[in-house]
Amino acid sequence: xxxxxxxxxxxxxxxxxxxxxxxxxxxxxxxxxxxxxxxxxxxxxxxxxxxxxxxxxxxxxxxxxxxxxxxxxxxxxxxxxxxxxxxxxxxxxxxxxxxxxxxxxxxxxxxxxxxxxxxxxxxxxxxxxxxxxxxxxxxxxxxxxxxxxxxxxxxxxxxxxxxxxxxxxxxxxxxxxxxxxxxxxxxxxxxxxxxxxxxxxxxxxxxxxxxxxxxxxxxxxxxxxxxxxxxxxxxxxxxxxxxxxxxxxxxxxxxxxxxxxxxxxxxxxxxxxxxxxxxxxxxxxxxxxxxxxxxxxxxxxxxxxxxxxxxxxxxxxxxxxxxxxxxxxxxxxxxxxxxxxxxxxxxxxxxxxxxxxxxxxxxxxxxxxxxxxxxxxxxxxxxxxxxxxxxxxxxxxxxxxxxxxxxxxxxxxxxxxxxxxxxxxxxxxxxxxxxxxxxxxxxxxxxxxxxxxxxxxxxxxxxxxxxxxxxxxxxxxxxxxxxxxxxxxxxxxxxxxxxxxxxxxxxxxxxxxxxxxxxxxxxxxxxxxxxxxxxxxxxxxxxxxxxxxxxxxxxxxxxxxxxxxxxxxxxxxxxxxxxxxxxxxxxxxxxxxxxxxxxxxxxxxxxxxxxxxxxxxx
Amino acid sequence: xxxxxxxxxxxxxxxxxxxxxxxxxxxxxxxxxxxxxxxxxxxxxxxxxxxxxxxxxxxxxxxxxxxxxxxxxxxxxxxxxxxxxxxxxxxxxxxxxxxxxxxxxxxxxxxxxxxxxxxxxxxxxxxxxxxxxxxxxxxxxxxxxxxxxxxxxxxxxxxxxxxxxxxxxxxxxxxx
Numbered sequence: 019x020x021x022x023x024x025x026x027x028x029x030x031x032x033x034x035x036x037x038x039x040x041x042x043x044x045x046x047x048x049x050x051x052x053x054x055x056x057x058x059x060x061x062x063x064x065x066x067x068x069x070x071x072x073x074x075x076x077x078x079x080x081x082x083x084x085x086x087x088x089x090x091x092x093x094x095x096x097x098x099x100x101x102x103x104x105x106x107x108x109x110x111x112x113x114x115x116x117x118x119x120x121x122x123x124x125x126x127x128x129x130x131x132x133x134x135x136x137x138x139x140x141x142x143x144x145x146x147x148x149x150x151x152x153x154x155x156x157x158x159x160x161x162x163x164x165x166x167x168x169x170x171x172x173x174x175x176x177x178x179x180x181x182x183x184x185x186x187x188x189x190x191x192x193x194x195x196x197x198x199x200x201x202x203x204x205x206x207x208x209x210x211x212x213x214x215x216x217x218x219x220x221x222x223x224x225x226x227x228x229x230x231x232x233x234x235x236x237x238x239x240x241x242x243x244x245x246x247x248x249x250x251x252x253x254x255x256x257x258x259x260x261x262x263x264x265x266x267x268x269x270x271x272x273x274x275x276x277x278x279x280x281x282x283x284x285x286x287x288x289x290x291x292x293x294x295x296x297x298x299x300x301x302x303x304x305x306x307x308x309x310x311x312x313x314x315x316x317x318x319x320x321x322x323x324x325x326x327x328x329x330x331x332x333x334x335x336x337x338x339x340x341x342x343x344x345x346x347x348x349x350x351x352x353x354x355x356x357x358x359x360x361x362x363x364x365x366x367x368x369x370x371x372x373x374x375x376x377x378x379x380x381x382x383x384x385x386x387x388x389x390x391x392x393x394x395x396x397x398x399x400x401x402x403x404x405x406x407x408x409x410x411x412x413x414x415x416x417x418x419x420x421x422x423x424x425x426x427x428x429x430x431x432x433x434x435x436x437x438x439x440x441x442x443x444x445x446x447x448x449x450x451x452x453x454x455x456x457x458x459x460x461x462x463x464x465x466x467x468x469x470x471x472x473x474x475x476x477x478x479x480x481x482x483x484x485x486x487x488x489x490x491x492x493x494x495x496x497x498x499x500x501x502x503x504x505x506x507x508x509x510x511x512x513x514x515x516x517x518x519x520x521x522x523x524x525x526x527x528x529x530x531x532x533x534x535x536x537x538x539x540x541x542x543x544x545x546x547x548x549x550x551x552x553x554x555x556x557x558x559x560x561x562x563x564x565x566x567x568x569x570x571x572x573x574x575x576x577x578x579x580x581x582x583x584x585x586x587x588x589x590x591x592x593x594x595x596x597x598x599x600x601x602x603x604x605x606x607x608x609x610x611x612x613x614x615x616x617x618x619x620x621x622x623x624x625x626x627x628x629x630x631x632x633x634x635x636x
Numbered sequence: 637x638x639x640x641x642x643x644x645x646x647x648x649x650x651x652x653x654x655x656x657x658x659x660x661x662x663x664x665x666x667x668x669x670x671x672x673x674x675x676x677x678x679x680x681x682x683x684x685x686x687x688x689x690x691x692x693x694x695x696x697x698x699x700x701x702x703x704x705x706x707x708x709x710x711x712x713x714x715x716x717x718x719x720x721x722x723x724x725x726x727x728x729x730x731x732x733x734x735x736x737x738x739x740x741x742x743x744x745x746x747x748x749x750x751x752x753x754x755x756x757x758x759x760x761x762x763x764x765x766x767x768x769x770x771x772x773x774x775x776x777x778x779x780x781x782x783x784x785x786x787x788x789x790x791x792x793x794x795x796x797x798x799x800x801x802x803x804x805x806x807x808x809x810x811x812x
Contacts, residue, residue, distance in 0.1 A: 058781040061792035094781025241737030241776040279684055279721055281778065318684050320719035323775070337679035338711075339718040398739030398780040405781055439738065472738045486741055490775075496718070601751070601798045623747050625798065 019299040022185070022306050025176060032177035038104035039166050042146070048082045049125060052101040054165065056090030056251055057244070057283055058405075059097040063114065067098055070117040083125055089164040089252015093152055095404035096136055101165070106146040110136035139402070139424040152403050155422050157384070159392045160368035161408050164252030169287050172294035175255040181300055183374035187263050188308045196267040197223060200370070202378035204390030208365035209235060209326075210438065210467045211543070212389070212456040215366055221350040223268040225358040230270035232261050233354065235331055235363040236277040236284070239323035240439030241490065243470030245394040246364035248406050250277070250284035253368070254291035258314060260370035262301070265312045268360050273314040276331050280321065289316060323440075323494035326468075327542050328361045330496065341498045342542035363468065365394055385411035389455035395437075397423050399472035400430065412453040415445060419473055428628075430475035434558070438467025440487045440494075441547035443554025444480070463554040465547070477627070479576035480559040481566050485513040487551040495544065502545030505536040509552065516563065519570040519580035526563050530556060575636065578622040587612050589634030596626035596635060664689050665697065669704050676707050679715055683722055692723045728763045728770035730808055732756075734786045737776030745784035749773065751798045752786070755805055769808075 020028070038044045039052075053059075053068045064087075071085040091099050096110035100120070107130055109120065116134060123129045135143040139151055147153055158164075167174040175181075187196055201216025222230065234257060238246040250257065261273045277285050292314055295301040303311040317335050319325050325334045329343040332354050353359025369391060373381045385391050389411040395418065398404050402424035409418060415435055419425065426432055434444040443464035445452070452458050456466050474483070488510040497503045512529045515521040533549030540546045556563060565571050566580070575581040585596070585605075590612040597605040597613055604619035605626060615626075627635050668685060672678045682701060686693050693716050702709040716722045734740075734749045749771075753759060756769050763770040779785050782794025786801065788808070793800060 057778040061777075061779045061782060061785070062794055094779075097781055239775070241741075242739040242780060244776070244778040244780060247778050280774075280776075318681060319721075320680055320684060320687075321721035321775075322719050334680065335677070337677045337681075337715070339715055396739075396780060398783065399742040404739070404783070436738065470738065472742055474742055478742060486738070599799075601802075623750070623798065624744070625747070628744075 019297075025181065025298070025300075028173055029176050029179075029182075032173050036167075036174060036177050042104050042106045044104045046104060048084075050103045051083065051085045051120075051125075052088045052103065052165070053085065054089075054091050054097060054099040055087040055283075056094070056097075056248055057281075058090070058094035059099060060283065062098050064098040066114045067100065067112055067117060070114045071121065074117055074121050078121065078126075080121070080125060086168050087170070088167065089169050090161075090248040090406055091147070091165040092156075092161070092248075092406040092408075093136075093150070093403060094406065095402070101147065106148065108136055108145065108147045108150070109134040139421075152405070152407075152422055152424065155413065155417055156408050157392050157410050158408050159372050159381075159384075160249060160365050160394055161252070161406070162372065163256060164248060164406075167253065169252055169254055170290050172255060172291070172298060175253070179371075179375060180255055181259055183371040184259050184262055184300070185306055186374060187266055188306050188310055193223065193267045193269065196263065196374070199378045200267075200373060203373045203381040204378075204385070205366065205369055205373060205381065206389065206456065207362060208369075208393065208468070209363035210441065210465060212466060215362060218350065218362070219264065219267050219360060221348070222358050222360040225351055227358050229272070229357050230268055231354045231357060231359040232265045232268070232270045232273040233331070233335070233349075233359055233361045234261055234273070234275040234367060235326065235328065235361055236275055236281075237319045237326045237331060238278060238281075238364075238468060239326045239494075240441075240468050240470045242398050242472050243396045243439060243468050245396050245406060245469045247278075247281050247284050249364050249368050249394075250281070250288055254284075254288045255295070256371055257364055257367045258288070258291050258295060258301075260367035261314060262305070262312045263370055263374065264360055264362070264367070266310055268358075270360065271311050271313070273312065274317050274335055274354070275314060276317045276319060276325070276335060278321070279318040285316060285318065292316070322496070323490075324496045324542070324544050327544055330542065331361070332359065339496070341496045342544070344541060365469070386453060386455045388457055393454070393466070393469060395469045395471045397471050397473070399436075400426055400475040400478075401473040402427050409454075411455045414451050414453055416450040418454075418471070419450070423473065426473065426475050428475075430477065433474045433476045433478055434480070436464075436472040436474065436483070436551070437470065438465040438547075438550070439470045440490050441465060441543070441550055442467045443550045444474075444483075444558065446558040463550075463557050465550070477574050477576070479572050479574040480555040480562050481513065481516055481572070482574075482576045484552045484555045485510065485517055488513055488548075491544070491548040495548075499539075499541040499545060501536045501539040502541070502548060505532055505540075506545070506548050508532060509536070509549065513552070516566040517572075517577040517579065519566070519577075521567040523564065523567050526556070526560075526567060575622070575624060575627065581622065582617060583615055583620060583622055583624070583627065583635060585613050585615055586634045586636065589632050591632050591634070593631065595629045595631065599625045599629045601625060665700060674705055676705055679705055679707060679712065680719070683716060683719075687722050690726070692726045695724070725763065726767070727772075729768050730788055731770050731772065732786060732788050733772040733774040733777075735775075735777045735779075735784065736773045737780070737783075739776070739780035740784040743783040745786075745796075747798060748784055748786055748796050748801055751801055752805075755802075 100109040100112045123131050138144050197219045205215040206212040322340045324330045325340040327342050330340040334340040349359040394408045434446050436444045491506045495502045512525050570580050572581045604616045607613040698712045702712045784796050785794050
């Protein structure tokens with residue numbers, strides 16, 4: 019247990035100690051080596067790097083240097099990432115073997131290790147994080163602490179104004195004034211649909227009950243999205259604190275966070291956060307000397323996409339099959355065990371403490387007319403800088419893809435960006451300059467979604483991609499309502515026909531009609547949005563569908579059944595690269611001869627396509 | 637603690653004798669029934685622990701669980717078959733998952749999957765007859781920066797190619 023005074027003391031002392039994390043000009047002999055421990059970097063061995071640094075420091079008897087694990091820095095494609103503060107030197111793709119050199123050259127001799135610096139899009143090597151174009155256009159609010167603090171140390175969170183918002187709320191504000199502040203900020207749900215958060219809180223508050231619940235939706239099922247996971251891994255306390263503030267505002271004393279079991283690191287760090295907060299008396303009874311009490315439990319998901327739908331999630335917390343309920347009544351009236359329940363997603367919660375501390379007006383000043391604040395996107399696919407980005411609402415797609423994302427690799431053309439995952443749609447090149455917010459995306463047939471953004475180049479077939487999303491929906495449909503269970507399956511069959519060259523022109527019309535019927539008649543959000551990827555692809559790339567149906571041809575060669583891979587003898591320079599990469603030995607030709615493909619052996623894997631430096635294969 | 641996110645290789649499931657392990661209430665189940673209260677809400681949490689321990693959810697364990705929680709067997713079975721994380725059959729000694737999340741898919745994960753099925757001669761969600769390998773499709777591991785990825789017993793192989801997969805399989809083949 020810590021008293022409020024003790025927490026204030028921790029904040030003051032720890033803040034001084036950690037000043038070098040944010041103040042690059044600080045004159046100090048101390049150094050902090052930050053090693054990213056997000057899932058991406060952990061997968062490429064960052065824990066080993068951390069150990070190696072510690073071992074070398076001990077061996078060389080170097081003092082004043084600490085090695086710290088942090089959450090995600092965002093630039094996952096360049097991982098594992100190591101940052102040295104206070105000077106903010108950014109080392110990319112570090113291997114355990116490099117640690118010795120970093121310690122010797124950088125720490126002991128005070129020289130930057132040039133070869134490990136990261137290249138910017140113009141090819142120049144940059145020294146610090148802030149110099150990278152990747153970071154210049156970003157504004158970090160929800161991700162403020164990610165990559166700055168050690169997520170497993172509550173003291174570090176407290177040092178950077180942690181639990182200050184909770185104190186302010188409990189000591190100075192009434193539940194109504196908290197809700198008013200959130201409403202005034204213009205914050206909308208970051209889970210995808212964009213419902214005004216303040217309004218949701220108010221609706222839950224006005225329903226009287228002996229018990230209410232606060233739920234955090236961390237069932238990030240959209241494939242290719244990892245925003246929520248990174249927040250939980252990098253700054254779990256900010257979500258915990260926001261859930262408590264929400265509890266105070268709506269009059270709830272219990273909270274649940276529903277996390278995918280596929281996110282072991284996030285689960286572990288959130289559990290540590292809960293334990294530490296309980297230990298400090300921040301979670302429990304009489305919080306900060308008031309009569310407010312609150313406690314949070316973790317519930318693990320078990321791999322069902324539909325459980326991201328709020329009522330299915332509630333069913334799953336209750337230990338049942340995750341099948342959505344019919345709405346209304348909404349969870350604000352009858353949620354968990356029939357009690358009024360507030361459900362927000364992780365990123366929404368991550369904004370709350372900043373709004374309370376900096377004021378609603380500050381938050382309201384960021385973004386566009388109807389969409390305030392920032393949005394975190396998980397940028398992936400055919401783009402150079404794959405990673406986590408947070409931009410103000412209203413940033414254009416072009417800025418995200420070409421400035422922050424560093425453009426498309428292999429000098430390919432941008433074809434489309436897919437947002438909103440299996441519920442969203444694609445944005446073609448003509449809308450690259452549309453400012454991104456909830457309304458504008460909806461207008462062009464996509465949606466904000468939770469924040470997955472997959473960039474596709476011109477080698478991607480839109481019919482095949484539609485098929486991919488439908489395969490996903492078919493396998494994830496819970497089976498409760500007929501339009502979704504059977505309708506999506508029929509849509510998939512039509513798409514399979516098209517991809518196999520057995521489709522007809524009339525199939526495209528059938529597909530469209532079916533899609534509209536499913537949207538109109540499904541029970542939950544999953545079914546109502548499942549046809550979106552197909553409809554938006556049809557809207558912008560109808561010619562490709564028609565080509566599949568009529569000419570039985572796939573221009574990208576992704577649909578193997580209707581494509582042959584050929585080498586253009588005009589363009590072939592006989593380099594032999596394709597021959598080397600072919601896994602089945604289908605490419606023949608002697609040293610200086612132009613190469614040819616033996617169609618009987620070719621499995622149409624497309625590996626040679628990507629390998630050809632002269633684009634002679636298609 | 638630094639090994640977070642990785643699956644312990646020593647915890648492999650012995651596919652040859654799955655039956656023996658769960659004929660009766662073993663020590664693990666006894667402990668499990670002590671830690672949880674017998675209320676229905678705990679079903680999924682307990683199933684998660686059971687799946688982690690045995691590598692699958694055996695039928696007789698489901699029966700025990702149904703008695704303990706006073707939930708009909710049909711409902712327990714319904715929950716087990718609803719969630720993709722729970723399996724009714726043991727996985728192979730080497731459980732290989734290919735991420736088919738969108739980011740990996742766009743970067744060619746399907747080729748990896750095709751090659752894997754071709755080499756092991758089993759389909760998605762199946763285990764080889766000798767119990768050595770099983771194949772699974774995963775929806776986003778979260779390592780999109782390394783796409784495409786596949787995992788062997790939780791160890792992540794990033795920026796994967798058919799070649800990398802082949803060499804990993806060759807290595808597993810010679811390992812025993």
